[in-house]
Amino acid sequence: MSEEQVIGVRDLNFSIGSKPILKGISLSVRKGAVYALVGNNGAGKTTLLKVLLGLETQYQGEIRLFGSQELLAQRRRIGAVMQMLCRNMSLRGKEHLRQMCLLCGADPATEITRVAAMTECTGYLHKRLRDCSDGMYKRILIAGALVGAPSLLILDEPFNAIDPQGMEHLRILLHTLHKGGVTILVTSHILPELVRLATDFGVICEGRMSSEGTMRSLKERGFFRYIYAVDALSDGIHRLEQEHPALCAIPYYEDTIAVISQSQPVLSEGFRFCEKAEADTEEILRYYMCGKEQTA
Amino acid sequence: MRKLLALQCRKTFCNAAAAAIFGSALLLSAAVVIFLQNISGTLSGVSDDMLETFRQGQYYNFLVVQMRSRDELEHLYTNQLLTRILNSSSLTVLLSVYISRTVTAEFRQGGFFAAVAKGCRRSSVYLSYLLVMLLFTFLLAVTYLAGFLVSATAAGIPSTEIAPGELAAVLLTQVFMLFSFSVFCTTLSVLLRQTTAAMLTAVSVVLALPSGFTYLRVVQHISFPFEKFWVLSRLSDLTGRMPEMGDYLSAAGLAIGSAAAGLLFLNCIHIKNE
Numbered sequence: 018m019s020e021e022q023v024i025g026v027r028d029l030n031f032s033i034g035s036k037p038i039l040k041g042i043s044l045s046v047r048k049g050a051v052y053a054l055v056g057n058n059g060a061g062k063t064t065l066l067k068v069l070l071g072l073e074t075q076y077q078g079e080i081r082l083f084g085s086q087e088l089l090a091q092r093r094r095i096g097a098v099m100q101m102l103c104r105n106m107s108l109r110g111k112e113h114l115r116q117m118c119l120l121c122g123a124d125p126a127t128e129i130t131r132v133a134a135m136t137e138c139t140g141y142l143h144k145r146l147r148d149c150s151d152g153m154y155k156r157i158l159i160a161g162a163l164v165g166a167p168s169l170l171i172l173d174e175p176f177n178a179i180d181p182q183g184m185e186h187l188r189i190l191l192h193t194l195h196k197g198g199v200t201i202l203v204t205s206h207i208l209p210e211l212v213r214l215a216t217d218f219g220v221i222c223e224g225r226m227s228s229e230g231t232m233r234s235l236k237e238r239g240f241f242r243y244i245y246a247v248d249a250l251s252d253g254i255h256r257l258e259q260e261h262p263a264l265c266a267i268p269y270y271e272d273t274i275a276v277i278s279q280s281q282p283v284l285s286e287g288f289r290f291c292e293k294a295e296a297d298t299e300e301i302l303r304y305y306m307c308g309k310e311q312t313a
Numbered sequence: 314m315r316k317l318l319a320l321q322c323r324k325t326f327c328n329a330a331a332a333a334i335f336g337s338a339l340l341l342s343a344a345v346v347i348f349l350q351n352i353s354g355t356l357s358g359v360s361d362d363m364l365e366t367f368r369q370g371q372y373y374n375f376l377v378v379q380m381r382s383r384d385e386l387e388h389l390y391t392n393q394l395l396t397r398i399l400n401s402s403s404l405t406v407l408l409s410v411y412i413s414r415t416v417t418a419e420f421r422q423g424g425f426f427a428a429v430a431k432g433c434r435r436s437s438v439y440l441s442y443l444l445v446m447l448l449f450t451f452l453l454a455v456t457y458l459a460g461f462l463v464s465a466t467a468a469g470i471p472s473t474e475i476a477p478g479e480l481a482a483v484l485l486t487q488v489f490m491l492f493s494f495s496v497f498c499t500t501l502s503v504l505l506r507q508t509t510a511a512m513l514t515a516v517s518v519v520l521a522l523p524s525g526f527t528y529l530r531v532v533q534h535i536s537f538p539f540e541k542f543w544v545l546s547r548l549s550d551l552t553g554r555m556p557e558m559g560d561y562l563s564a565a566g567l568a569i570g571s572a573a574a575g576l577l578f579l580n581c582i583h584i585k586n587e
Binding site (some may be wrong): 070071072074088089090091092093095097099105106115116117119120121122161 | 316317319320323418419422423424426427428429430431432433434435
């Protein structure tokens with residue numbers, strides 16, 4: 018594994034009891050990338066992040082952080098915000114940041130001011146976390162993750178519960194951090210945001226890595242969007258799923274269906290072909306998230 | 314580990330709740346003295362039959378303190394009260410429950426997550442929580458006892474000469490017990506993810522089992538050969554006697570065993586938010 022590789026995972030397996038959650042995952046996050054990890058609910062994204070952060074320990078496989086297998090030491094260079102794990106809600110924002118400073122060995126006097134200014138949460142640091150709105154709360158958590166100037170930022174669903182203005186600000190913040198050389202691993206269901214932000218993508222489907230690559234390499238795979246008109250949208254989707262389980266179909270507009278595929282599918286009567294266009298990145302991600310290529 | 318200890322100390326001691334708890338301990342100790350004084354005063358007019366209703370085995374049980382004879386009850390001495398209160402397992406159990414409640418809350422509220430994600434060992438985080446909480450509860454117990462001594466002196470309860478060795482021995486045993494019960498309660502709380510249920514289970518085990526053995530031995534005259542090896546039974550029987558080497562070994566074994574089991578278990582637990 019290259020030294021330029023910030024995260025290297027090879028053949029990672031993880032189970033809870035007898036239920037396998039991650040099945041032979043391999044992924045590679047290069048230095049300076051904004052890596053978007055996408056997948057449906059329950060695909061294993063958060064579990065993968067928890068394994069990387071040491072919150073799950075009973076796994077098989079190889080993990081390297083910053084090219085090293087000394088994971089404990091390397092985790093000090095990581096800042097993380099996990100969707101599922103909140104803080105003590107009776108803490109004030111400032112207390113949370115002070116605790117993070119103590120953990121990172123940073124000087125609270127200067128560090129709190131710095132990270133609060135970066136995330137624009139200075140105005141509500143005096144509030145208890147339970148009194149903050151979801152957006153404010155998320156900003157304070159992100160500020161906490163930035164304490165100690167981490168080289169790798171791991172963000173689990175950072176765009177959830179943030180208003181459009183907050184989302185724009187977060188996008189600018191992540192863009193600035195990226196320009197400053199911070200590697201970012203982010204998961205989200207808001208694909209348009211990820212497409213605007215990310216340089217690399219990884220798609221998890223049912224615990225397996227169904228695809229990985231840069232935005233350019235995804236586009237070079239020759240995916241097209243085939244639009245078909247149907248009499249009734251829900252009936253059309255249902256029929257398509259039954260007759261062609263390997264195809265990825267997305268409701269497109271009114272009574273039209275978009276089929277994402279590398280070659281034009283032959284469909285039965287009732288599907289009237291309308292047009293063909295190059296699939297965009299979001300649609301290609303949707304295709305891999307469906308896991309259709311595994312059943313094809 | 315040093316950073317973690319500093320962090321836990323800050324969390325535990327730097328809030329108003331801590332001051333309120335210490336203040337409550339002082340008030341409670343004064344209340345206990347007044348309660349005991351009233352009992353002592355009332356007992357002179359109580360018949361022997363009535364007094365016998367408070368008997369449990371060899372002792373008269375008055376909630377916070379146990380006495381062996383009517384004479385002891387009518388002539389309270391500060392040092393006797395002190396050793397009996399120290400030896401009473403209820404104080405240890407309450408402190409253990411408090412520790413387990415606080416540590417479990419940290420596991421659920423992401424304090425544990427934040428430290429582990431920053432590269433700290435799970436065992437170090439867990440031990441730092443326990444050590445600081447033990448320090449906190451030890452200081453709380455000392456505050457309680459100091460308040461008790463001051464209140465007793467102010468109330469005019471006479472004190473005979475207190476043997477420092479006796480007090481130290483009792484304190485040492487209690488610290489061992491406190492540690493082992495804390496680990497036991499905490500592990501149970503984290504495992505069951507139901508703090509109240511876990512605490513109730515722990516308290517039941519601590520209180521009911523030894524009392525059951527005592528009941529069978531004293532009232533039903535049934536004794537079990539394994540009873541003397543049952544650590545909780547042995548330790549709960551300390552009231553009214555000095556701890557022996559076997560008590561220290563039992564308490565230490567219990568502490569080390571439960572700590573090792575707790576660490577082993579917590580090393581593989583899934584961290585999940587509640």
